[in-house]
Amino acid sequence: MELFKQENQKKPLADRIRPQSLEDFIGQEALVGKNAPISQAIKAGEIQSMIFWGPPGTGKTTLAHIIAKLKNYKFISFSAVLSGVNDVRRVIKEANFYRAQGKRTILFVDEIHRFNKAQQDAFLHCVEDGTIILIGATSENPSFAIISPLLSRTTTYVFKPFTEEELIKIIDRAIEKSGLKPSQSKYPPQIEENERAIALSYIANVVDGDARVALNIFEFVILTAPLKNGKKQITLDAIKKAIQESPLLYDKKGEEHYNLISAFIKSMRGSAPDAALYWLVRMLESGEDPLFIARRMVIFAAEDIGNADPQALVLATSCKSAIEFVGMPEGFLPLSQTVAYLATAPKSNTALTSYKEALKDVKEYGTLPVPLHLRNPVTKLMRKIGYGKDYKYPHDCKGGSRTASTQENYLPEKLKGSKYYTPSDSGFEQEIKKRMKDNGTTD
Numbered sequence: 001m002e003l004f005k006q007e008n009q010k011k012p013l014a015d016r017i018r019p020q021s022l023e024d025f026i027g028q029e030a031l032v033g034k035n036a037p038i039s040q041a042i043k044a045g046e047i048q049s050m051i052f053w054g055p056p057g058t059g060k061t062t063l064a065h066i067i068a069k070l071k072n073y074k075f076i077s078f079s080a081v082l083s084g085v086n087d088v089r090r091v092i093k094e095a096n097f098y099r100a101q102g103k104r105t106i107l108f109v110d111e112i113h114r115f116n117k118a119q120q121d122a123f124l125h126c127v128e129d130g131t132i133i134l135i136g137a138t139s140e141n142p143s144f145a146i147i148s149p150l151l152s153r154t155t156t157y158v159f160k161p162f163t164e165e166e167l168i169k170i171i172d173r174a175i176e177k178s179g180l181k182p183s184q185s186k187y188p189p190q191i192e193e194n195e196r197a198i199a200l201s202y203i204a205n206v207v208d209g210d211a212r213v214a215l216n217i218f219e220f221v222i223l224t225a226p227l228k229n230g231k232k233q234i235t236l237d238a239i240k241k242a243i244q245e246s247p248l249l250y251d252k253k254g255e256e257h258y259n260l261i262s263a264f265i266k267s268m269r270g271s272a273p274d275a276a277l278y279w280l281v282r283m284l285e286s287g288e289d290p291l292f293i294a295r296r297m298v299i300f301a302a303e304d305i306g307n308a309d310p311q312a313l314v315l316a317t318s319c320k321s322a323i324e325f326v327g328m329p330e331g332f333l334p335l336s337q338t339v340a341y342l343a344t345a346p347k348s349n350t351a352l353t354s355y356k357e358a359l360k361d362v363k364e365y366g367t368l369p370v371p372l373h374l375r376n377p378v379t380k381l382m383r384k385i386g387y388g389k390d391y392k393y394p395h396d397c398k399g400g401s402r403t404a405s406t407q408e409n410y411l412p413e414k415l416k417g418s419k420y421y422t423p424s425d426s427g428f429e430q431e432i433k434k435r436m437k438d439n440g441t442t443d
Contacts, residue, residue, distance in 0.1 A: 012215070012216065012219065013174055013215045013216070013218065013219040014057075014211070014212045014215040014216065016177075017173060017174050017177045017215070018062050018065070019062055019066065020065075020066065020069065021066060021069075021070075022039065022042075022066060022070070024173075025059065025062065025063065025066060026059075026162075026166050026169050026170055026173070027058070027059060027160075027162050027163070027166040027170075027211075028058070028059055028063070028159055028160065030160075031063075031157050031159070032063065037157070038063070038067075038157065042067060042070055042071070045071070047067060047071060047073075047104075047106075047133055048133065048154070048155060049127045049132075049133050049134040049135070049153060049154040049155070050133075050134070050135050050136075050154055050155050050156070050157055051112070051135075051136045051137075051138065051142050051146060051151070051154050051155070051156040051157070052064070052135060052136070052137045052138070052157055052159055053138050053139075053140075053141070053142050053156055053157065053158050053159065054139065054158060054159025054160065054161075055139055055159070055161050055208065055209060055210060056139055056210050056212065056213075057162075057207075057209070057210030057211045057212035057213055057214075058159040058160065058161060058162060058209065058210070058211070059159060059162075059211065060110075060137040060159055061077075061108065061110060061137060064077075064106065064108040064135045064137070065108075067106065067135070068106045068108075071104070071106075072103075073103070073104045073105060073106045073133070074094075074095070074098045074103055074104065074105040074106070075105075075106050075108065076091050076094065076095075076105060076106070076107050076108070077107075077108040077109075077110070078091075078108075078109065078110070079109075079110045079111055079114075080109055080110065080111045080112050080113070080114035080115045080119075081110075081111055081114050083109075084119065085118070085119050085122050088119070088122045088123065089122070091105075091107050091132065092126045092131055092132065095107070095126070095131050095132045096131055099131060104133060105131075105132050105133065106132070106133045106134075106135055107132045107133070107134050107135070108135045108136075108137070109134065109135070109136045109137070110137050111137065111138065111139070112136030112137060112138050112145075112146065113138040113139075113140045113142075113145030113146065117147055120146065120147045120150050121147070121149075121150075123150060124149055124150060124153065127150070127153045127154070128153055134154065136150075136154070142156050160209070161208060161209020161210070162204075162209045162210075162211050162214075163209070164201060164204040164205060166211075167200075167203070167204035167207070167209070167211060167214050168197075168200045168201065168204055170211050170214065170215065171200055171203065171204075171214060171215065171218050172200075174215055174218060195235060195236055198236055199234060199235065199236045199239055202236060202239055202240070203217055203218060203239060203243075206243055217239070217242060217243055220242050221234060221238055221239050221242045222234065224238070224241075224242060225238045257288070260279055260282055260283050260286075260288075261283070261292075261293075261296060263275075263279045264276060264279035264280060264283065264293075264296075265296065265300055265304075267279055267343065268297075268300055268304070268339065268342050268343045269300070269304050269347065271343055271344060271347065272343060273339070273340045273343035273344055276339050276340075276342075276343045277336060277339055277340065280293065280335060280336065280339050284328075284332055284335070290323050290328055290331050290332075290335060291320065291323060291324070293335060294316070294319055294320040294323050294335065295320065297316045297319060297320075297335075297338060297339070297342060298313070298316040298317055298320060300316070300342060301313040301315070301316035301317075301342060302351050303349060303351055303352050304347055304348075304349055305342065305345045305346070305347055305348065306348045306349065306350055306351040306429075307348060307350065307351070307423065307427075307428055307429050307432055308345065308346040308347060308348035308424060308426040308427035308428055308429050309345040309346050309427050309428055310428060312341065312342055312345050315338055315341055315342075316338055316342065318334075318338075319334045319335060319337070319338040322334040323335065345427070346426040346427030346428075346429075347426060348423075348424040348426045348427065348429050350421060350422065350423060350424055350429065354420045354421040354422070355420075357419075357420040357421075358420040361415055361418060365412075365414060365415070368412035368413075368414055368415065369412060370412070371409065371410075371411075371412060371413060372385075372386040372387055372388075372389060373386075373388060373389055373390050373391045373408075374388075374391065374410065375387040375388060376388060391408075392408050423436065
């Protein structure tokens with residue numbers, strides 16, 4: 001069936017309808033709107049090297065093409081996945097040739113974060129002296145993915161996922177521009193008006209703001225939709241059949257990994273079980289390692305709950321063991337149970353703060369000697385020189401450990417009387433505070 005023009009059949013729909021001007025570019029108003037920075041730079045003729053940071057399918061490649069076309073610059077593009085330093089050197093040599101003729105060169109590097117430090121270093125000199133205008137596209141946080149010297153020589157622009165409204169406009173534009181109108185195609189798509197908004201909205205909501213994926217889905221729907229009265233019937237059911245399951249946005253090594261685990265921990269710390277469970281499901285459904293989540297919960301139980309509820313650490317470590325024992329998918333059950341418990345448990349961070357207080361003295365005073373009376377006299381010589389002398393064995397003291405704690409010094413002499421652990425008023429630490437008062441270890 002001749003659904004599209006023959007010469008375009010080899011190109012994906014997203015490529016065939018790629019905007020050629022800023023007027024056709026949809027979205028990213030903060031970057032290319034009337035008074036936005038990139039628009040202003042183009043008008044002023046001050047195009048500098050840039051890093052485009054944003055999720056896939058948000059217009060990074062398209063905007064690079066448009067800038068080059070508007071300024072009549074030579075445009076060279078390659079992917080960091082398939083290229084290396086030799087390709088960079090070849091482009092620099094080519095750019096020097098064009099520069100001698102008075103023509104600037106834009107080098108667009110897709111997935112620039114894939115280049116290692118040495119490969120990124122290769123750009124520094126030619127970016128600084130203006131041989132090339134580098135536009136690097138990345139879906140990963142430049143703070144982690146791009147070396148500092150290159151970041152200092154470029155301006156980073158953040159691309160946001162397309163909104164539902166913008167994605168619907170992009171699909172409508174695809175129908176207008178790609179030969180899918182009734183006058184242009186033998187089997188044009190037809191969407192009933194009463195279902196149009198729902199159908200296109202459904203596509204827009206499953207692609208996480210990725211226009212390329214939205215267009216790929218729409219194209220596939222057209223190719224597979226049933227014919228009726230010589231037209232391809234685009235219905236919600238046809239779209240749902242084409243989209244078996246939309247993978248959630250997640251990169252287990254990228255920024256989204258850190259964003260989600262951060263939201264998860266902060267929700268538990270803020271005693272918000274519903275939010276914590278939501279972020280748990282987001283991570284699990286996106287393919288996160290459940291043991292990674294369990295390890296973070298063990299840390300959380302000690303760091304943010306501690307002795308306010310000693311059972312929290314027991315439950316968290318049991319959860320980790322349960323996941324190792326039963327595996328997934330059933331492993332979500334102990335995770336869900338434990339998350340609810342940790343989120344609602346009383347909170348105390350004294351495990352962290354008390355350690356930090358003791359660490360200050362260790363850093364300041366170094367390796368202070370252990371007092372002689374606390375040393376173990378395992379030889380006659382050690383006993384002779386005073387190891388263990390005058391040590392008060394708590395079980396032999398009247399009153400036991402309470403008496404020992406008031407009469408004995410367990411710290412180096414220089415730190416005698418230092419206080420590191422101060423129980424909070426939360427949960428079981430109230431009982432610990434009472435015990436310490438009874439033992440004479442607090443005022």
